[in-house]
Amino acid sequence: MSQPIVEVTGLSKCYRLGAIGTTSLREEFARLRDRFRGAPHPKKEEFWALNDVSFSIQPGEVLGVIGRNGAGKSTLLKILSRITEPTRGSVRLRGRVASLLEVGTGFHPELTGRENVFLNGAILGMTRAEVRRKFDEIVAFAEVDQFIDTPVKRYSSGMYVRLAFAVAAHLEPEILIVDEVLAVGDSAFQQKCLERIDVISRREHRTVLLVSHNLNAVLQLCTQAIYLADGRLVGAGEPAEIVRNYFGAKSQSADLIDLSVRPRSARERGKARLTGVRMASDSGGLAWQIPWGNPIALEFVIEVTERLQRLELGLGLFNLQGFEIATSLSTWNQPIGPLEPGTYRIQARYPVLHLVTGTYRIGVGLRSERNMEDHLSEACEIEIVPSPASQRQQISSLRGAMAAMIDTTITRLER
Amino acid sequence: MSTAPREIVIQSTRGFRFVDWRELYAYRDLLSLLVWRDFATRYKQTILGPLWHIFQPLLTTIIFTVVFSQIAELPTDGLPPTLFYLCGLLAWNYFAQTFNSTSSTLIANAGLFGKVYFPRLIVPLSSVISNVVSFLIQLVSFFVILFIYHASHPLSTALPRWSALVLLPLVLAQLAAFSLGIGLWLAALTTKFRDFTVLSGFLIQLWMYLTPIIMPLAKVPPHWHVFVALNPVTMPVECFRYLLLGTGWINVPLLLASIATTLVTLVSGVMIFQRVEKTFIDTV
Incomplete structure (x- = not known):
């Protein structure tokens, strides 16, 4: 193995709480006075934002850094x-x-795009x-050719961000450090940024260190990943494994949503009650995020307190505007029951719907042969997130609720 | 562009360090672009534009002439008051402007410094240079006014010492070095104590009265000369008058003391700035 291009050894960073923000001369004099008198000065509390972190990156690797807010990223x-x-x-x-670390640093609003x-x-x-050599490429990437001699204060925010990212993306460093730039721009431009990072690492063989909350970007781009928690390195290795660890740690308790505590109207009888819902593993996603193209699969836990002859599970899939995109009833396929009192798990799996990326709500109802037993209009929220497949097909820029795959044939009718 | 990648080691530095010349040189394009940016943006959306460089000292001179010469009747070393003040302000404005911009370097650019690394010294250096450009504009306008004056007063002896004028860049260099040094000190101190942001604006106002701008040094009683020696701006101002108007009070020991103070201020200023600059972003 060759020499690592980045070598981090025992890295620690301590902030003194209270030292954040500046002291005034008066405080400083008070401290001096205390010191001369030998009076103990109240010791400032220490906060270790990073604690003994070590890792290394080989040339050409793309290292993803994940961790919650405040983990030290x-x-x-x-x-x-x-x-x-x-x-x-x-x-x-x-x-x-x-x-x-943030695009557009140092842009001056009065200067033109070219000058900036x-x-x-x-x-x-x-x-x-170097800039002169790359200039045309940068402008083409940012798609601002017409406005390149206009002051950037007249740019739309989209143009501004595109130009800023374009400059940064055409740097030729051996090591590129990227933080959250993927959160900018419209989705088509985000995709372009991802592709650019891919080119930088794969084709130009540069080393990239990527910090992102977009875990799919980490999965898609990174060859290695590290996982930080509370300033410590808690995992390092294959991105897929690290991302799994991250969610394992994050969602052990959060994964199963407790539905028993949700308020219900008095109309339901409650002889069968929903007590929990979790996302089934075959959705292939992570804690309520489902990569586009994967099926939505849910597991409900229900409690039955009285013998029921028949039970029907109803699902409603709503978009954020409250429009019901799909209604499903379990009886269409196979009736459930009879059920003795006890706890049951019901698995419900949608066919692949090709919904456009975004957030959806799921409403659930339970009906027995006699009455409505339980109903929750917002049992859970799921997020359909971009996947390599959706990015190939540019799903996020589509109108409508879903992408419908159609077969097309063309026949020439007359010459 | 890139030479063979050299190894960069990031760790906690103890003690003081001086300038990394090689790195500074690598960022020379940034230096020139920042100087250019200062110019390109300072007078955007103004009507008079760069003419402001000329109007500012001119208006101050008119007020000084009325207040200190006409009303207070302070002597001006036998020189026409207008030329006397204008010449003093030429030197003083350079000092004051450079001091102002360098002393606010770290606070004013905290946003930028918190995002990107480049040698922080580039920013104060760029204001030293861009102020030289505005100095040159003012120098040209000074000569224009001097010749207009001579056209109307052909017998005046207020003339530049042409043969010694080559020394003017050296005097300017001393002034630049001192304003950079003291500005860096203040920049470093303001990151720790905000008191100094208030102080530096005030300081520069008082400082002018300790410098022979509104009255000649010859007027100051000799037993106060020790205070003059403590003020390194005095000698450059007197040198300016000597070189540009032929009258000035230059004392070689004081001049040497002023140069020594300048060097000490500059070197210590750079070192304290370099020390603070490493972690100031944590406390700003």
């Missing part, structure tokens, strides 16, 4: 991009680093000659 990036120094430990970087490209390029570490 941003601190790690700030140290790696040399914005602040660690308290302990060290980082060795064997190559030129460029970081995209040069200025921003220089801020990010490019020479003027």
